[in-house]
Amino acid sequence: MIRDALPEDYSTEPGLTSSQLLRTLGQAQNLIYKFFLEIVDTLPPEDVLLEFKRLFINHINVTSSEVQQALYDILFVNNEEEFRHTLKRCCYILVNNWEASRHHQSIQNLVNLFEDPAISQYSPSPTTKRLRMWLLNFINSSDFQEIKLFCSRIDTPEVEHWTERFTAYLLVPQYVNFKNPVEQREAARARSQQIKERFKFDLAMYTAHSQSKVINPVKTYKNPTSLGEEVLRLIKVILARRGPFNYLNLANIFLKQIESLNYKEFKDALIEYLAFSIEQKDFIETLRSHLSKKFVRLYESHDEDTVTKALILRTCNKIISYLTTENRKDPSPLFILLLSQGNPLPLVIILLKIILVSKPSRIFLEARVAELILYYQNYDETDCRWIIDFMEILNIAFAIYAENVQYNLIKMNGEGLEDKTLVDLDDYRVFSQMNQASTTEDIPEELEIDENP
Structure with missing residues (x-):
């Protein structure tokens, strides 16, 4: 029995009722x-990590004997x-605080603690074994x-796996799930927003400097996408x-x-x-056909x-499901059908609208x-290039239409952009500007610096 391995002053008596056990459990967790x-606010990260390791990995020599007893x-x-809930919440108490204080390496060090060989070693103690x-x-x-996911770096576009470029999306399910600890939800939201802001900043800087004839020998800005130089033309097309x-x-x-229409109207x-302004006829015909069929019974009790x-x-959420995944596991038939036409941009524009x-x-x-x-994560990058392109273009579209970034397309002969189809996009340049509405707590530190392209 595990009780044989507990210290002599162990206070839990045998024969406790389930309510007493739950009360004991709740007190121990709290x-x-x-x-x-307390310690994450008062001790340096390395000392906090040591206490975490002593409690959960080695389960000896914890500074507080009460805490060790609680475990x-x-x-x-x-x-x-x-x-697991206790361990998970403790992790996010640390992650949340270190995210806020920008101790990102400490988060990586926390994850590294779980690589300790001691975890896999045999122990004759029932307590340690459990x-x-x-x-x-x-x-x-x-x-x-x-x-x-919190270990992904935001200061470099270099990644080991293609999914790492889209960590901002992968964090979303964590902060929309109310079953997760509040610390996890807060940390996930902050990290996701930080990655998005960094992408917007990097895209704006890359766009500005890649069009400049003056080369900055001190600092260069890398393309934050995997689309190569095509990203500039793509931005121009959207703009x-x-x-x-x-x-x-x-x-x-x-x-x-x-405003005055009934729901059916x-x-x-x-x-x-x-459908308006989408030029690809086959795409629009497919979209119209599928949505028209879906809409017949969609919340039809509210039609009048x-x-x-x-x-x-x-309704918008339903359309998003039709266009992405309806069962939250597999790509929807409409998603596959629309992307199979070879150009992800029309679908991205529909989602943006x-x-x-x-x-x-x-x-x-x-x-x-x-x-x-998550569905495509086990595919090699070469095998799912089309889905990656879709997500890259989605990122770009939302970066362009972000509230704290303004993009403009200017014709280099001094004329403004005419309201007609562009004949030669090479005659135009993209100008981007970070708006003052941005708050320092939502954006990377670099955005607080006045960058002159």
Whole structure:
């Protein structure tokens, strides 16, 4: 029995009721949480890591004997799920604080603790044996994989696996899941936003400097995408839709026009709005056909009701599911069909137009994209180049239409961009500017510096 390995002053008596065990478990967990919340604020990261290792890896010589006793209490209750919840929340207490204080290497060091050979070593002690078995199970779980996402670097485009370029999406399911500890949700949201802001900054700097004839020998800006030099032309194509009929203005016009419509009329108008300005006829015919069939029964009990913000949100979320993944596991048939036409840009533009009329739907979209990444993660980059291109273009489109970045397309002969199809994009240059609306807590430190291209 595990009790044989517990210290003599172990306070839990045999024969406790389930409610007493749960109360003991809750008290033990809170004691451990309080301990790490205190030391992460008062001790340097290396000392915090040492305490974490002493408690969870070596389970000896913890500074607080009460905390060490609390872990024994949790082990004695013999509830692996609660142990994992305790370990996971302790990890995120540290991750959340170190994210805020930019101690990113400390997060990597925390993950490295789980590579300690001691975890796999045999122990005759039932207590140690149980602890190590549960640690190994945790290491092999999705919970641990989620923690490892926080180790991805944001200061370099170099990655070991193509999915690392889209960590911002993979973090979204963590912070939209209310079952996760609050520390995990806060850390995931902050990290995801930080990666997005870094991408926007790097794209803006690369765009500016790659078009400059003056080479800066001190600092160069790398392309944050895997699209090569084609990224500049892609940005120009997206920006070419400017003037009174740019995507943002179209969204605002559409929202004004639907104010007095009933829900059935709104669904019809939504299809027309999404199809407008998309030049690929085959793509639009496919989209119209599928959405028209889906819309017949979509919330049909509300067809005669005046459309509301709630209905707009629910409908936009449904369309996003149709266009990405409907079962949250596999790509939807429409997603595969539309991308099989060879050009990801029209689908990206459709998704952008959806978000511009329903901004709260963006998190929903990002969560669905995360599920697509997980579906394709075991594919080699060469085998899923089309899905990677889709995600790269999606990143670029949302960077261009971000609230804190402004992109403009200027003709180099001094004329502004005309509201017509561009004949030669080479005659135009892209200019980007970070807006003052950006807050320092949401963006990388580099954005606080005045960069002159």
